[in-house]
Amino acid sequence: MAIKYGDFRTVSLNKAGTAVCIIDQTRLPNEVVWRDLTTIEEVWLAIKTLAVRGAPAIGVAAAAGLAVAANQIQAADFAEFYQKFCRLKAYLATSRPTAVNLTWALERMKRVVLDCKQYDLLTIKARLIAEANAICDEDEACCRAIGENGLPLIEGCRAVLTHCNAGRLAAVRYGTALAPIYLANEKGCAPKVYADETRPLLQGARLTAWELQQAGIEVELLCDNMAATLLSRRAVDAIIVGADRIAANGDTANKIGTYNLALLARCFHIPFYVAAPCSTIDIACASGRDIVIEQRDPDEVTAQWYARRMAPDGVAVFNPAFDVTPAELITAVITERGVLRPPFGESIAAMLK
Numbered sequence: 001m002a003i004k005y006g007d008f009r010t011v012s013l014n015k016a017g018t019a020v021c022i023i024d025q026t027r028l029p030n031e032v033v034w035r036d037l038t039t040i041e042e043v044w045l046a047i048k049t050l051a052v053r054g055a056p057a058i059g060v061a062a063a064a065g066l067a068v069a070a071n072q073i074q075a076a077d078f079a080e081f082y083q084k085f086c087r088l089k090a091y092l093a094t095s096r097p098t099a100v101n102l103t104w105a106l107e108r109m110k111r112v113v114l115d116c117k118q119y120d121l122l123t124i125k126a127r128l129i130a131e132a133n134a135i136c137d138e139d140e141a142c143c144r145a146i147g148e149n150g151l152p153l154i155e156g157c158r159a160v161l162t163h164c165n166a167g168r169l170a171a172v173r174y175g176t177a178l179a180p181i182y183l184a185n186e187k188g189c190a191p192k193v194y195a196d197e198t199r200p201l202l203q204g205a206r207l208t209a210w211e212l213q214q215a216g217i218e219v220e221l222l223c224d225n226m227a228a229t230l231l232s233r234r235a236v237d238a239i240i241v242g243a244d245r246i247a248a249n250g251d252t253a254n255k256i257g258t259y260n261l262a263l264l265a266r267c268f269h270i271p272f273y274v275a276a277p278c279s280t281i282d283i284a285c286a287s288g289r290d291i292v293i294e295q296r297d298p299d300e301v302t303a304q305w306y307a308r309r310m311a312p313d314g315v316a317v318f319n320p321a322f323d324v325t326p327a328e329l330i331t332a333v334i335t336e337r338g339v340l341r342p343p344f345g346e347s348i349a350a351m352l353k
């Protein structure tokens with residue numbers, strides 16, 4: 001099914017506030033399947049299995065899932081409600097460890113409950129639905145602002161290279177790294193996008209290539225190990241990626257393989273941009289060393305995409321889902337509030353002040 005760019009939100013609450021609606025990203029690009037998640041377990045599993053993924057989308061899904069589940073709580077008084085709410089919140093927080101947007105969104109939902117404790121439970125439940133919808137709306141506006149701020153940086157670029165999927169499927173709409181591309185496309189001047197396939201789960205091949213095709217933007221796919229050859233041909237003017245967590249000094253966790261690209265960008269003297277909302281900045285993490293990196297199932301490397309195994313049974317597997325790009329390799333961080341430049345320790349602190 002062809003979906004036109006602008007038609008859908010990747011993740012949202014239904015009107016009644018009884019379900020989290022997602023496009024199931026495990027089924028793309030072969031099938032476009034929409035799912036309504038109505039229980040906390042379904043939301044947890046959807047995040048864990050990457051049916052909904054990408055740092056901003058994970059945050060929105062968690063907030064929406066918590067609102068839906070909180071509305072199902074049976075409690076005699078606030079104390080009982082709050083205890084059950086905290087249990088649900090803690091459970092969702094275990095779904096994935098690296099993208100800070102998850103805990104950021106859950107904390108924001110908890111603030112609502114605490115700020116409303118003088119109200120009856122029905123009012124608190126309604127406020128939670130309203131907050132989840134606000135987080136969803138804000139994400140869309142925020143990503144558009146990232147696009148606007150990033151647009152001047154890609155002006156004149158013939159082609160950019162991106163990694164994983166930091167497009168509309170990773171957020172509510174627009175995405176982060178791809179937001180400037182979408183805005184350029186609205187003006188009729190989008191650069192060509194080279195998309196790394198992004199082993200082992202192929203978010204670049206399955207998702208980035210799909211959504212750019214849907215939007216009518218020129219996209220060319222490459223295997224991750226082809227990037228140096230591509231850059232050596234001077235075919236790419238900038239690299240632009242998203243982020244799962246940015247430490248206070250600018251070190252950036254993003255999909256495994258991002259660090260490789262940052263090194264290549266330095267080698268070939270092209271700018272390396274990170275695009276992310278401020279909710280991805282974690283000032284509690286002093287540097288990348290404090291960021292927890294998710295380790296995933298070895299089968300993602302040895303057997304995920306083929307009926308036959310791709311590696312011998314029992315082989316040891318190194319499968320970190322993310323890596324940390326040191327701040328000194330990053331040219332700029334594009335946020336909804338503006339473009340941050342090095343030294344990032346100072347520019348981040350000044351922006352968040």
Ligand code: MRU
Binds near residue numbers: 054164165243256
């Ligand atoms: O494991 P994933 O698919 O959730 O990883 C996603 C990424 O690494 C994205 O680049 C990141 O979340 C930024 S999304 C705007």
